[in-house]
Amino acid sequence: xxxxxxxxxxxxxxxxxxxxxxxxxxxxxxxxxxxxxxxxxxxxxxxxxxxxxxxxxxxxxxxxxxxxxxxxxxxxxxxxxxxxxxxxxxxxxxxxxxxxxxxxxxxxxxxxxxxxxxxxxxxxxxxxxxxxxxxxxxxxxxxxxxxxxxxxxxxxxxxxxxxxxxxxxxxxxxxxxxxxxxxxxxxxxxxxxxxxxxxxxxxxxxxxxxxxxxxxxxxxxxxxxxxxxxxxxxxxxxxxxxxxxxxxxxxxxxxxxxxxxxxxxxxxxxxxxxxxxxxxxxxxxxxxxxxxxxxxxxxxxxxxxxxxxxxxxxxxxxxxxxxxxxxxxxxxxxxxxxxxxxxxxxxxxxxxxxxxxxxxxxxxxxxxxxxxxxxxxxxxxxxxxxxxxxxxxxxxxxxxxxxxxxxxxxxxxxxxxxxxxxxxxxxxxxxxxxxxxxxxxxxxxxxxxxxxxxxxxxxxxxxxxxxxxxxxxxxxxxxxxxxxxxxxxxxxxxxxxxxxxxxxxxxxxxxxxxxxxxxxxxxxxxxxxxxxxxxxxxxxxx
Ligand code: ADP
Numbered sequence: 001x002x003x004x005x006x007x008x009x010x011x012x013x014x015x016x017x018x019x020x021x022x023x024x025x026x027x028x029x030x031x032x033x034x035x036x037x038x039x040x041x042x043x044x045x046x047x048x049x050x051x052x053x054x055x056x057x058x059x060x061x062x063x064x065x066x067x068x069x070x071x072x073x074x075x076x077x078x079x080x081x082x083x084x085x086x087x088x089x090x091x092x093x094x095x096x097x098x099x100x101x102x103x104x105x106x107x108x109x110x111x112x113x114x115x116x117x118x119x120x121x122x123x124x125x126x127x128x129x130x131x132x133x134x135x136x137x138x139x140x141x142x143x144x145x146x147x148x149x150x151x152x153x154x155x156x157x158x159x160x161x162x163x164x165x166x167x168x169x170x171x172x173x174x175x176x177x178x179x180x181x182x183x184x185x186x187x188x189x190x191x192x193x194x195x196x197x198x199x200x201x202x203x204x205x206x207x208x209x210x211x212x213x214x215x216x217x218x219x220x221x222x223x224x225x226x227x228x229x230x231x232x233x234x235x236x237x238x239x240x241x242x243x244x245x246x247x248x249x250x251x252x253x254x255x256x257x258x259x260x261x262x263x264x265x266x267x268x269x270x271x272x273x274x275x276x277x278x279x280x281x282x283x284x285x286x287x288x289x290x291x292x293x294x295x296x297x298x299x300x301x302x303x304x305x306x307x308x309x310x311x312x313x314x315x316x317x318x319x320x321x322x323x324x325x326x327x328x329x330x331x332x333x334x335x336x337x338x339x340x341x342x343x344x345x346x347x348x349x350x351x352x353x354x355x356x357x358x359x360x361x362x363x364x365x366x367x368x369x370x371x372x373x374x375x376x377x378x379x380x381x382x383x384x385x386x387x388x389x390x391x392x393x394x395x396x397x398x399x400x401x402x403x404x405x406x407x408x409x410x411x412x413x414x415x416x417x418x419x420x421x422x423x424x425x426x427x428x429x430x431x432x433x434x435x436x437x438x439x440x441x442x443x444x445x446x447x448x449x450x451x452x453x454x455x456x457x458x459x460x461x462x463x464x465x466x467x468x469x470x471x472x473x474x475x476x477x478x479x480x481x482x483x484x485x486x487x488x489x490x491x492x493x494x495x496x497x498x499x500x501x502x503x504x505x506x507x508x509x510x511x512x513x514x515x516x517x518x519x520x521x522x523x524x525x526x527x528x529x530x531x532x533x534x535x536x537x538x539x540x541x542x
Pocket of ligand 1: 185186302303304305306307325326327328329330331360417418419431434523525
């Protein structure tokens with residue numbers, strides 16, 4: 001017997017339709033590359049999105065066609081989110097910080113027909129103009145541009161495209177299983193692979209994301225996604241905010257601490273999300289002058305790489321800012337787990353909770369976890385045993401775009417994350433390492449992340465990376481690379497002393513090397529593959 005409920009497809013357009021109709025008073029604030037602030041609203045975004053849909057339709061864009069963006073977090077980008085997906089085309093957000101070869105590769109792989117570019121990103125385009133895909137029909141500038149490089153395709157203006165339309169259309173009724181957006185993994189581990197989200201997966205993920213233990217959005221919130229809109233759809237914030245009618249502050253490319261703090265204060269931001277690097281820099285900036293405080297401390301969601309405990313502690317104790325540690329992946333839309341309090345630790349004191357905040361937390365509804373060891377057996381939930389995390393659910397990928405098969409997908413329908421984790425009695429995971437980054441010493445595994453996090457507890461350590469180097473007896477041994485905080489000169493001994501007692505003796509790094517900087521990927525993560533390449537010939541004495 002079938003239920004007797006109405007059958008409405010879950011469509012991205014239904015989000016903007018709702019927000020525009022019922023949350024006209026929420027503000028959408030946008031900052032461009034020059035720092036100019038513009039203001040619009042959900043109805044304003046819907047009007048632009050509809051005009052954009054009309055313009056694209058007029059240019060022959062049909063459902064399923066890929067439309068690329070090279071842009072920051074701005075209102076025009078938000079209009080593209082809704083206009084492109086709303087009309088049934090596929091929004092392909094490209095990270096401007098990738099190498100030109102990678103940008104060229106993914107534009108070609110996606111077969112984009114139009115490329116929308118923020119004027120400040122034009123120099124990037126200059127670097128790929130000779131490798132543009134053959135099917136690319138036009139580059140569309142999102143705003144005024146002083147100098148446009150010579151390009152082998154037509155160059156249009158988004159403002160002009162919109163100005164020619166009236167926005168007087170209804171959103172089409174699409175199949176909810178249709179593709180809505182495309183995002184490439186940032187290639188921390190090889191060439192980027194495309195993850196093709198559907199309208200259905202995007203909506204279900206957004207409905208989960210607004211819930212109290214994740215973003216906890218309300219109609220009174222002012223959310224500022226610092227995580228870029230080209231990085232897994234800014235973790236779904238542009239969609240989630242439309243569900244609850246939350247105001248948005250889109251900070252553009254200026255993500256330095258002073259600019260961000262200015263926006264927190266001026267716009268009354270109550271919520272923000274981003275990677276640890278951003279918050280670490282903000283914390284250092286705040287500490288540099290006693291007058292730097294939050295009038296109303298916002299809440300933060302942090303993920304993308306492990307969040308160092310001193311950062312959580314600093315924000316919480318010194319500035320009253322609570323941080324929720326989250327874990328996710330491009331392939332999981334991206335939210336998989338969050339570490340907010342639950343019945344099992346509701347009565348823990350602050351010190352114990354702070355220590356616990358290093359964990360990535362428990363899966364959210366809609367995300368099924370399985371952790372298996374090398375032998376394929378599910379591990380004990382004792383917080384000690386570890387294995388590879390596998391995930392399945394309605395917003396987890398089942399394949400990569402343009403790839404028939406990939407070993408990341410198991411025969412029985414799970415996605416292998418490549419993350420090595422423990423699971424504790426409360427069901428929280430802790431990432432021990434990426435399967436590719438664990439240091440294999442004498443057949444046993446050493447967690448590079450644990451060593452790095454411990455090193456960061458040293459007051460003079462700015463950044464640390466633990467990588468494997470060759471050893472004649474143990475195959476691999478840990479080398480700790482350290483960037484000192486400006487104006488400090490810690491000794492290797494003092495750094496090792498911080499680790500001592502917290503890890504087994506055989507986990508202790510064999511050497512500490514001081515470096516001026518560490519290579520980061522386009523998404524701001526330690527670029528381990530590059531480090532391993534740089535230190536390929538580094539050998540330790542027997
Ligand atoms: P890429 O694979 O290119 O780095 P993703 O953004 O999809 O791009 O990265 C997902 C990976 O980031 C995860 O598999 C995990 O290794 C890491 N990661 C994400 N969140 C956390 C976190 N809170 N703690 C530790 N690692 C994390």
